[in-house]
Amino acid sequence: xxxxxxxxxxxxxxxxxxxxxxxxxxxxxxxxxxxxxxxxxxxxxxxxxxxxxxxxxxxxxxxxxxxxxxxxxxxxxxxxxxxxxxxxxxxxxxxxxxxxxxxxxxxxxxxxxxxxxxxxxxxxxxxxxxxxxxxxxxxxxxxxxxxxxxxxxxxxxxxxxxxxxxxxxxxxxxxxxxxxxxxxxxxxxxxxxxxxxxxxxxxxxxxxxxxxxxxxxxxxxxxxxxxxxxxxxxx
Numbered sequence: 001x002x003x004x005x006x007x008x009x010x011x012x013x014x015x016x017x018x019x020x021x022x023x024x025x026x027x028x029x030x031x032x033x034x035x036x037x038x039x040x041x042x043x044x045x046x047x048x049x050x051x052x053x054x055x056x057x058x059x060x061x062x063x064x065x066x067x068x069x070x071x072x073x074x075x076x077x078x079x080x081x082x083x084x085x086x087x088x089x090x091x092x093x094x095x096x097x098x099x100x101x102x103x104x105x106x107x108x109x110x111x112x113x114x115x116x117x118x119x120x121x122x123x124x125x126x127x128x129x130x131x132x133x134x135x136x137x138x139x140x141x142x143x144x145x146x147x148x149x150x151x152x153x154x155x156x157x158x159x160x161x162x163x164x165x166x167x168x169x170x171x172x173x174x175x176x177x178x179x180x181x182x183x184x185x186x187x188x189x190x191x192x193x194x195x196x197x198x199x200x201x202x203x204x205x206x207x208x209x210x211x212x213x214x215x216x217x218x219x220x221x222x223x224x225x226x227x228x229x230x231x232x233x234x235x
Contacts, residue, residue: 009109016075020108027101030045030093034086042080046075088155106132110171121201123208134209135215140202144195157184 010017026033052070066138104112114133117123118140140146165175166180209216 010112017108020111024102024104024106024111026110027097028095028104030090034083034090037086037089038079038083041086042075042079045078045082049075049078092148092152096143097139098142100135101139103132103137118202118205119198121208123203123205123212127213129211130213131216133205135218137202137206137209143198144199144202146196149195150190153188155190160184162181 049071054068056067101120107204110132113124114129114136118133118136124133161181161184164173166175167177206216
Protein backbone atom coordinates (compact mmCIF):
# COMPACT_ATOMS: atom_id res chain seq x y z
CA UNK A 1 0.00 0.00 0.00
CA UNK A 2 1.17 3.57 -0.70
CA UNK A 3 3.03 5.14 2.21
CA UNK A 4 0.80 7.40 4.25
CA UNK A 5 1.68 11.09 3.89
CA UNK A 6 1.42 14.00 6.28
CA UNK A 7 0.35 17.49 5.25
CA UNK A 8 1.08 20.49 7.55
CA UNK A 9 -1.98 22.53 8.40
CA UNK A 10 -2.28 25.94 6.79
CA UNK A 11 -2.67 29.08 8.86
CA UNK A 12 -6.07 30.70 9.16
CA UNK A 13 -5.18 33.52 6.73
CA UNK A 14 -3.07 31.45 4.36
CA UNK A 15 -3.92 32.52 0.76
CA UNK A 16 -4.13 28.90 -0.40
CA UNK A 17 -6.52 28.11 2.45
CA UNK A 18 -8.72 31.01 1.40
CA UNK A 19 -8.61 29.74 -2.19
CA UNK A 20 -9.76 26.29 -1.02
CA UNK A 21 -12.61 27.90 0.94
CA UNK A 22 -13.56 29.98 -2.10
CA UNK A 23 -13.56 26.88 -4.29
CA UNK A 24 -15.72 25.02 -1.80
CA UNK A 25 -18.22 27.87 -1.59
CA UNK A 26 -18.30 28.48 -5.35
CA UNK A 27 -18.99 24.87 -6.21
CA UNK A 28 -21.77 24.49 -3.65
CA UNK A 29 -23.38 27.93 -4.11
CA UNK A 30 -22.62 28.88 -7.73
CA UNK A 31 -25.31 31.53 -8.23
CA UNK A 32 -24.61 33.25 -4.90
CA UNK A 33 -20.94 33.09 -5.84
CA UNK A 34 -21.71 34.76 -9.18
CA UNK A 35 -23.68 37.54 -7.45
CA UNK A 36 -20.94 38.22 -4.94
CA UNK A 37 -18.25 38.31 -7.63
CA UNK A 38 -20.31 40.77 -9.66
CA UNK A 39 -20.93 43.02 -6.65
CA UNK A 40 -17.29 42.89 -5.58
CA UNK A 41 -16.02 43.80 -9.05
CA UNK A 42 -18.61 46.58 -9.38
CA UNK A 43 -17.80 48.15 -6.00
CA UNK A 44 -14.07 47.91 -6.64
CA UNK A 45 -14.50 49.48 -10.07
CA UNK A 46 -16.65 52.27 -8.62
CA UNK A 47 -13.84 53.16 -6.23
CA UNK A 48 -11.29 53.20 -9.06
CA UNK A 49 -13.56 55.29 -11.28
CA UNK A 50 -14.10 57.77 -8.46
CA UNK A 51 -10.37 58.07 -7.96
CA UNK A 52 -9.98 58.79 -11.67
CA UNK A 53 -12.98 60.99 -12.48
CA UNK A 54 -13.47 63.05 -9.32
CA UNK A 55 -10.02 64.68 -9.45
CA UNK A 56 -10.68 65.52 -13.11
CA UNK A 57 -13.92 67.22 -12.14
CA UNK A 58 -12.37 69.04 -9.19
CA UNK A 59 -9.13 70.21 -10.78
CA UNK A 60 -9.83 69.93 -14.51
CA UNK A 61 -11.82 72.00 -16.95
CA UNK A 62 -14.88 69.69 -17.03
CA UNK A 63 -17.45 70.27 -14.26
CA UNK A 64 -18.77 67.41 -12.17
CA UNK A 65 -22.16 67.67 -13.91
CA UNK A 66 -20.48 66.58 -17.14
CA UNK A 67 -18.20 63.97 -15.56
CA UNK A 68 -20.66 61.92 -13.52
CA UNK A 69 -22.79 60.68 -16.49
CA UNK A 70 -19.61 59.31 -18.09
CA UNK A 71 -18.64 57.78 -14.77
CA UNK A 72 -22.02 56.07 -14.39
CA UNK A 73 -21.90 54.85 -17.97
CA UNK A 74 -18.44 53.37 -17.47
CA UNK A 75 -19.54 51.77 -14.19
CA UNK A 76 -22.60 50.23 -15.87
CA UNK A 77 -20.37 48.79 -18.58
CA UNK A 78 -18.00 47.34 -16.00
CA UNK A 79 -20.90 45.82 -14.04
CA UNK A 80 -22.33 44.26 -17.20
CA UNK A 81 -18.95 42.77 -18.14
CA UNK A 82 -18.49 41.51 -14.57
CA UNK A 83 -21.92 39.84 -14.63
CA UNK A 84 -21.25 38.32 -18.05
CA UNK A 85 -17.86 37.01 -16.98
CA UNK A 86 -19.17 35.67 -13.67
CA UNK A 87 -22.12 34.02 -15.43
CA UNK A 88 -19.84 32.35 -17.96
CA UNK A 89 -17.61 31.19 -15.12
CA UNK A 90 -20.57 29.72 -13.23
CA UNK A 91 -21.78 27.83 -16.31
CA UNK A 92 -18.31 26.36 -16.82
CA UNK A 93 -18.14 25.58 -13.10
CA UNK A 94 -21.47 23.73 -13.14
CA UNK A 95 -20.33 21.72 -16.17
CA UNK A 96 -17.04 20.64 -14.60
CA UNK A 97 -18.71 19.74 -11.27
CA UNK A 98 -21.60 17.82 -12.83
CA UNK A 99 -20.52 14.48 -11.35
CA UNK A 100 -18.77 15.63 -8.16
CA UNK A 101 -18.71 18.82 -6.14
CA UNK A 102 -16.33 19.64 -3.33
CA UNK A 103 -18.13 18.52 -0.13
CA UNK A 104 -19.69 21.58 1.50
CA UNK A 105 -17.87 21.08 4.82
CA UNK A 106 -14.56 19.62 3.66
CA UNK A 107 -11.52 20.85 5.55
CA UNK A 108 -9.27 23.11 3.40
CA UNK A 109 -6.14 21.16 4.35
CA UNK A 110 -7.81 17.91 3.33
CA UNK A 111 -9.00 19.39 0.06
CA UNK A 112 -5.58 20.77 -0.80
CA UNK A 113 -3.88 17.46 -0.08
CA UNK A 114 -6.47 15.45 -2.03
CA UNK A 115 -6.14 17.70 -5.04
CA UNK A 116 -2.35 17.45 -4.93
CA UNK A 117 -2.48 13.65 -5.01
CA UNK A 118 -5.13 13.82 -7.73
CA UNK A 119 -2.85 15.97 -9.90
CA UNK A 120 -0.02 13.50 -9.37
CA UNK A 121 -2.23 10.49 -10.00
CA UNK A 122 -0.96 8.80 -6.82
CA UNK A 123 -2.67 7.48 -3.71
CA UNK A 124 -1.70 9.02 -0.37
CA UNK A 125 -2.01 5.88 1.72
CA UNK A 126 -4.75 7.46 3.85
CA UNK A 127 -8.06 5.75 2.98
CA UNK A 128 -10.15 8.82 3.83
CA UNK A 129 -7.95 11.17 1.84
CA UNK A 130 -7.77 8.76 -1.09
CA UNK A 131 -11.55 8.47 -1.04
CA UNK A 132 -11.91 12.25 -1.40
CA UNK A 133 -9.37 12.33 -4.22
CA UNK A 134 -11.21 9.51 -6.00
CA UNK A 135 -14.52 11.32 -5.50
CA UNK A 136 -13.11 14.46 -7.14
CA UNK A 137 -11.46 12.59 -10.02
CA UNK A 138 -14.41 13.07 -12.44
CA UNK A 139 -14.27 16.81 -11.81
CA UNK A 140 -10.59 16.89 -12.73
CA UNK A 141 -11.20 14.82 -15.86
CA UNK A 142 -13.99 17.12 -17.08
CA UNK A 143 -12.05 20.31 -16.28
CA UNK A 144 -9.05 19.05 -18.24
CA UNK A 145 -10.92 17.51 -21.15
CA UNK A 146 -10.49 18.45 -24.80
CA UNK A 147 -14.14 19.51 -24.89
CA UNK A 148 -13.66 21.97 -22.02
CA UNK A 149 -10.60 23.56 -23.65
CA UNK A 150 -12.28 23.72 -27.03
CA UNK A 151 -15.37 25.40 -25.51
CA UNK A 152 -13.25 27.84 -23.52
CA UNK A 153 -11.19 28.66 -26.59
CA UNK A 154 -14.26 29.26 -28.75
CA UNK A 155 -15.83 31.51 -26.12
CA UNK A 156 -12.72 33.44 -25.04
CA UNK A 157 -9.76 33.17 -27.41
CA UNK A 158 -11.18 32.78 -30.90
CA UNK A 159 -13.35 35.95 -30.90
CA UNK A 160 -10.36 38.08 -29.90
CA UNK A 161 -8.12 36.46 -32.52
CA UNK A 162 -10.74 37.01 -35.23
CA UNK A 163 -11.26 40.62 -34.15
CA UNK A 164 -7.50 41.24 -34.17
CA UNK A 165 -7.12 39.62 -37.57
CA UNK A 166 -9.85 41.83 -39.04
CA UNK A 167 -8.22 44.96 -37.65
CA UNK A 168 -4.81 44.05 -39.04
CA UNK A 169 -6.40 43.24 -42.40
CA UNK A 170 -7.91 46.74 -42.40
CA UNK A 171 -4.59 48.28 -41.34
CA UNK A 172 -5.89 49.49 -37.97
CA UNK A 173 -4.23 46.93 -35.69
CA UNK A 174 -1.51 47.80 -33.18
CA UNK A 175 1.45 46.07 -31.53
CA UNK A 176 -0.38 45.44 -28.25
CA UNK A 177 -3.16 43.53 -30.01
CA UNK A 178 -0.60 41.42 -31.84
CA UNK A 179 1.20 40.68 -28.58
CA UNK A 180 -2.06 39.64 -26.89
CA UNK A 181 -3.01 37.40 -29.82
CA UNK A 182 0.38 35.66 -29.70
CA UNK A 183 0.09 35.39 -25.90
CA UNK A 184 -3.29 33.62 -26.20
CA UNK A 185 -1.89 31.19 -28.76
CA UNK A 186 1.16 30.39 -26.62
CA UNK A 187 -0.95 29.92 -23.46
CA UNK A 188 -3.25 27.43 -25.18
CA UNK A 189 -0.28 25.63 -26.77
CA UNK A 190 1.26 25.13 -23.30
CA UNK A 191 -1.93 24.60 -21.30
CA UNK A 192 -3.42 21.89 -23.50
CA UNK A 193 -0.64 19.27 -22.95
CA UNK A 194 -0.57 20.21 -19.27
CA UNK A 195 -4.31 19.56 -19.02
CA UNK A 196 -4.00 16.25 -20.86
CA UNK A 197 -1.37 15.17 -18.35
CA UNK A 198 -3.61 15.96 -15.38
CA UNK A 199 -6.53 14.15 -16.99
CA UNK A 200 -4.39 11.04 -17.44
CA UNK A 201 -3.26 11.31 -13.81
CA UNK A 202 -6.88 11.51 -12.64
CA UNK A 203 -7.67 8.38 -14.64
CA UNK A 204 -4.60 6.69 -13.18
CA UNK A 205 -5.75 7.52 -9.65
CA UNK A 206 -9.17 6.04 -10.46
CA UNK A 207 -7.56 2.73 -11.42
CA UNK A 208 -5.16 2.78 -8.47
CA UNK A 209 -8.01 3.42 -6.05
CA UNK A 210 -10.15 0.61 -7.44
CA UNK A 211 -7.18 -1.75 -7.30
CA UNK A 212 -6.34 -0.77 -3.71
CA UNK A 213 -9.78 -0.34 -2.13
CA UNK A 214 -12.19 -1.99 -4.52
CA UNK A 215 -15.00 -0.42 -6.62
CA UNK A 216 -15.94 3.13 -5.66
CA UNK A 217 -19.58 3.71 -4.73
CA UNK A 218 -19.60 7.34 -5.86
CA UNK A 219 -20.47 8.95 -2.53
CA UNK A 220 -18.52 10.94 -0.01
CA UNK A 221 -19.19 12.95 3.14
CA UNK A 222 -17.38 14.84 5.86
CA UNK A 223 -17.25 11.65 7.91
CA UNK A 224 -15.83 9.54 5.12
CA UNK A 225 -13.30 11.99 3.72
CA UNK A 226 -12.04 13.11 7.12
CA UNK A 227 -13.10 16.71 6.60
CA UNK A 228 -14.85 17.11 9.92
CA UNK A 229 -13.68 19.64 12.43
CA UNK A 230 -11.71 17.10 14.35
CA UNK A 231 -9.35 15.92 11.61
CA UNK A 232 -7.55 16.79 8.40
CA UNK A 233 -7.62 13.42 6.74
CA UNK A 234 -3.92 13.79 5.98
CA UNK A 235 -2.27 13.36 9.32
